Amino acid sequence: MKIYALYFSPTHTGQRIVQAAASGLALPLTEYDITLPAARKQFLAAVPQPAADDVVLLEGPVYGGRLCSLALQAFGQLKGTGQPAVLLALYGNRNFDEAGQELYDLAVQTGFRPIGFGAFIGEHSFSQTLAAGRPDASDLALAEHFGKALREKLSGTAVPLKREQIPFCPRTPLIRSHGQVLKGLPGPDVDNERCTGCGRCVAACPVGNLVQNKETGKAENTRTACLHCRACARVCPVQAVDFHGTSYAWLIQNCQENFGRVRKGNLLVL
Ligand SMILES: Cc1cc2nc3c(=O)[nH]c(=O)nc-3n(C[C@H](O)[C@H](O)[C@H](O)COP(=O)(O)O)c2cc1C
Ligand code: SF4
Ligand code: SF4
Known part of the structure; x- marks a missing residue:
């Protein structure tokens, strides 16, 4: 049994959570980091499929309340055969909105059996103050603890998660408008x-x-x-x-003012 970890992590917060969770799982780790174009191309050209007894870790960042589409595209190339899957979404202290269920649906469609979901906080890519420095030591300790709890779950019957256990929050008009603003920049x-x-x-x-x-x-x-x-x-x-221009400045200010006052916790479902 080993861990098959597939992730997309431009600013490395997700990568650090994957590695901490894997260390808690305490199994040999094979990492497929598909962040950079060459690695993604190589992966997609000949997708290495997980072995029947692997534990699969899928991780990507939340962009505009959804899971980053480049991550989802790659995850969709996997052909699962009922392997247990751990789903991880990294977000910048606002919300992960629809990303968790999006990831869950894809994992099930591609033939996996989700046994754990984690929404972890990482420093917001737009800002140096929003969730600054996260994941920090306590986030990483929690990710490792999550890995240990998953290991324990795997040693038992490992009942799969139900879709309704994954929190879902429809994207607000403000978040949709952020996405539209970004598209034009x-x-x-x-x-x-x-x-x-x-x-x-x-x-x-x-x-x-x-x-x-x-x-x-x-x-x-x-x-x-x-x-x-x-x-x-x-x-x-x-x-x-x-990144210059008033639209960037507005986005950053808006995110910091609305979502920077509270330190959010990580959310784990087992
Ligand atoms: C285009 C874009 C959109 C984002 N949208 C959200 C969002 O909707 N909610 C949120 O909390 N964080 C959002 N973030 C912040 C990222 O989810 C966060 O910084 C994450 O830790 C990045 O992961 P990485 O370091 O693995 O690349 C966004 C970041 C980018 C670049
Ligand atoms: S912000 Fe744009 S240009 Fe900079 S690394 Fe990300 S995708 Fe590339
Ligand atoms: S902008 Fe210039 S100095 Fe900065 S990282 Fe890119 S190549 Fe290096």
């Missing part, structure tokens, strides 16, 4: 004066939206696709990547 600007051409942002982009200029080596936004995940800004050592 171009992604980051690169400050050419600051950029040293180190290429870290290019390497961190999950959709290949940033490239290095062939002549100058400096990073450029191709404006072909942007998830607004901010992985690029987080890795830049000289703060040359930023």
